[in-house]
Amino acid sequence: MKGKLILEDGSVFYGQLLSPCQAVGEVVFNTGMTGYQEILTDPSYCGQIVTLTYPLIGNYGVAAIFDQSRKSYVRGLIVSELCFHPSNWRAEGSLIDYLRSRNIPCLYNVDTRAVTRRIRAQGAMKGIIVPADAPEDAIKRLLEAPAETDVVSEVTTERIYRMPNSGPRVVVVDYGVKQNILNSLSRIGCDLTIVPATTSAEDILILDPDGVFLSNGPGDPKAVPYAIKTVRKLIGRKPIFGICLGHQLLALAMGGNTYKLKFGHRGSNHPVKDMFTGRVTITSQNHGYAVDEQSLADLDVIVTHRAVNDGTVEGLRHKTLPIFSVQYHPEAAPGPDDNTYLFKEFLALLRGGK
Structure with a gap:
């Protein structure tokens, strides 16, 4: 399913939605080459849509020992290339299944370099992940929703x-x-x-x-x-x-x-x-x-x-x-x-x- 990221400054970035869902949160970027599971379960990301700058995500799969809390608190995940076939001796499953089973919105095949450059230039800002054909009134409601304070x-x-x-x-x-x-x-x-x-x-x-x-x-x-x-x-x-x-x-x-x-x-x-x-x-x-x-x-x-x-x-x-x-x-x-x-x-x- 085609989807898009819309920032509050009007910028739009297209990609593929892993599941038919939507997300609202502050859009930030992380420059780590590994640690995607730790990022997803780090409570410090509560309320945020995280863009991963490293191009290939999910290649070593997931394992329970890497979870940092009882659940994921990120509002959404944005990646360039999502690996559907991981390979690692400790892998207990794929990132694909992990995201789907926890209802974590993920937009992939995105130009994450462009997203990161926009955030670096304009600063972290509110954004939404929606299907590409989402109606304008729904997009407007999501962008106008009040930001979370005491997360x-x-x-x-x-x-x-x-x-x-x-x-x-x-x-x-x-x-x-x-x-x-x-x-x-x-x-x-x-x-x-x-x-x-x-x-x-x-x-x-x-x-x-x-x-x-x-x-x-x-x-x-x-x-x-x-x-x-x-x-x-x-x-x-x-x-x-x-x-x-x-x-x-x-x-x-x-x-x-x-x-x-x-x-x-x-x-x-x-x-x-x-x-x-x-x-x-x-x-x-x-x-x-x-x-x-x-x-x-x-x-x-x-x-x-x-x-x-x-x-x-x-x-x-x-x-x-x-x-x-x-x-x-x-x-x-x-x-x-x-x-x-x-x-x-x-x-x-x-x-x-x-």
């Missing part, structure tokens, strides 16, 4: 659950946490209690953790004021480590500010410089907002990491308190495990706090 409430856990271990007790505030982050914390021995994003600071402290982890998640950090309030109350009470959205919420809670990037950082090939060692590592990233460095000038924090491509803030550390955060995903190793040391640093803070 964290859609992806957070509904109940408290545990991943027991023998090490320090850590409360993970789930704003849309990826399974591999939980696995990374568990791997270093942390006894994890995962709580919903709306959990108050008081209820977190009642659990008497040795530290608090602020997870990744989707959307604008300012759209979840309850989370900022909670983090503000936790500062100075427990060691804190934040990743991605958790990093942004921590900056806001300490008095900083955030802003929306033109087209965000999404991919597994983003260079980040450690400002202390001068070392550059390749990181996996997925965010559309960043911390405003000027807003940190009078705060007791220092910038520890910086994006090589555009100079944006990629890491913070409090000058006196056991608090630090990074904007990228150290658990999502795009090859070498160069950034997993951050989990060990958190473990050191937890033991020091005890």
